Amino acid sequence: MARPRIVVVGAGFAGVACVRRLERTLKPGEAEILLVTPSSYQLYLPLLPQVASGVLTPQSVAVSLRRSRRHRTRIVPGGAVGVDTRAKVCVIRKITGELVDQPYDHLVLAPGSVTRTFDIPGLAEHGRGMKTLAEAAHLRDHVIAQLDLADAAAPGSAERASRLGFVVVGGGYAGTETAASLERLTMNAVGRYPRLDRREISWHLVDVAPKLMPELGDRLGRAALDVLRRRGIEVSLGTSVAKAGPEDVTLTDGRVLPCRTLIWTAGVAASPLVATLGAETAKSGRLVVTADLRVPGAEGAFALGDAAAVPDLATGGDGTVCPPTAQHAMRQGKVAADNIVATLRGTPLRRYVHKDLGLVVDLGGRDGVSRPLGIDLRGMPAQAVARGYHWAALRTGAAKTRVMTNWLLNAVAGDDFVRTGFQTNKPPTLRDFEHTDQYLTPEEVRARTAADQVDRSGGRDRPQQ
Secondary structure (H helix, E strand, O other), X not given: OOOOEEEXXXXXXXXXXXXXXXXXXXXXXXXXEEEEEOOOEEEOHHHHHHHHOOOOOHHHHEEEOOOOOOOOOEEXXXXXXXXXXXXXXXXXXXXXXXXXXXXXXXXXXXXOEEEOOOXXXXXXXXXXXXXXXHHHHHHHHHHHHHHXXXXXXXXXXXXXXXXXXXXXXXXXXXXXXXXXXXXXXXXXXHHHOOOOOHHHOEEEEEEOOOOOOHHHOHHHHHHHHHHHHHOOEEEEEOOOEEEEOOOEEEEOOOOEEEOOEEEEOOOEEEOHHHHHOOOOEOHHHOEEOOOOOEOOOOOOEEEOHHHEEOEOHHHOOOOOEOOOOHHHHHHHHHHHHHHHHHHHHOOOOOOOOOOXXXXXXXXXXXXXXXXXXXXXXXXHHHHHHHHHHXXXXXXXXXXXXXXXXXXXXXXXXXXXXXXXXXXXXXXXXXXXHHOOOOOOOHHHHHHHHHHXXXXXXXXXXXOOO
C-alpha cells in the first residue's frame, strides 16, 4: 500500500515545528512528508527590524531547512495558492510559475499572514512592508539612499525635507521596533554626511489606537513611548493615514508630512490561501479550528499559526483565541504533528493548551521593554531578556553563531551604512514582495481539481510534481 502523504504548507514557526516533530516521531516509511515553501529557509521574523537597521545580516535570520540530520522531508519550492478539501488536493505555484496539483492524505495549513492593508489612496503604490526578508533588506537600501540623495539636494529644499521624512504606521511590536531601529540607523549614519543636520531628519510613528503596544500594559507602553519621544520620534496616536503620495503623507487629522518613506506595519491578516477553502473564518480572516487544530468539515486538514483562530483554552476558553505570536505557533506545530501521528496510529488526539510566557520588545541600543512571566522590565535588563529569548529560539547552532557574531561586531565596529543597490530601478510594493496576487479563487481551484478528476477517469493522469 502507498504510504500516507502529509503535506505541510508554510515554513514559518508553526510549519517547521510540525515537520521537525513529524520527522522525529514517525518511523521510517510510515508516511511521506512534503513541505511547501518558496524558500528553503525558515525566516526568524521578530529580528527583521535588526536586518533593516543593519545590526544583523539577512543570512543570519534565514535558518536553513536542510541542516537537519533527520531530514526526510521533501521540500517543494513554491507556494500553495489553493486547496480543495473535498478532492484533498493542494494547488501549488512553483517558483517557476508552473501550477501543479498535489494530492494529500493529511494537510497542515500554516501559511502565515500577510500585511493587512486598507483602501487608502496611494498606499498600494507608496507603502513599504516589514514582512519578508527581501522587504527588510530593500528598506535598508532605501533609507540609506534617502540620506545620500538628501545630502546632494539643496539645503532647505522641499526635496531634502521629503527625503529626510520617515513615517511608520502601526504601534504594535513590528511598527515600534521598526521605528526605533531605523531611527537609530539614520541618526548614527548622519555623522557620515557633513552637509546634513540631524535636526532635519524627522521620524513619525502613527497608530489609530489610543495606546502604544496595549498588550504590554499601561506602564510598559508608556515606558516605550517615553523612549521613542526621547529619541525625537514623534508619536501620533488616535490617527492614521488618509492619503499617501510620492513626496508626502496626509494624516486623518489633516496634517501633511513631507515623506518619501512610508512603512506600513498596521497589523496582519491571514494568508489569502485561507479564502480558497470556503471554510468558516474569524477575525482577520483566520480559519476557525477546533481545540485539537482540525478544520471542521475538512477531512484530514489541520490549521495553525497566524492562519488559524485557535481557541485559547489557557485563558478559560471563553471564546478568546491565541494571539499570532511565535511561541504559540511553535507549540501548535508540535501538537498538530502529534495529532497527525495519533490519527495514523488510531490513538486519541490532544487539545492545544499553552499559557503565554510573556512578550519582549527590543528598541535598539540599550533600550527595551519586556514582560517575561508577568514581570515588567525596561532598559538594559529588558533588552537583555529580549535578545536572550530570540537567540535561544533560533533553531540551529549556525544561526545562533551568526546572530551573536553580528551583535558583537555591530557593538564594537558599528555600521558602514553601505547600500547594495538591489532592485534600484523597480519601485517595490507590498503586493510585489508578499505575492498576494498569486492566489486562485475558490472557483478556479474547484474547476482545476474537477478537470483533474476527469483526466484521471479517462486514463490520462496529470503530472503531480
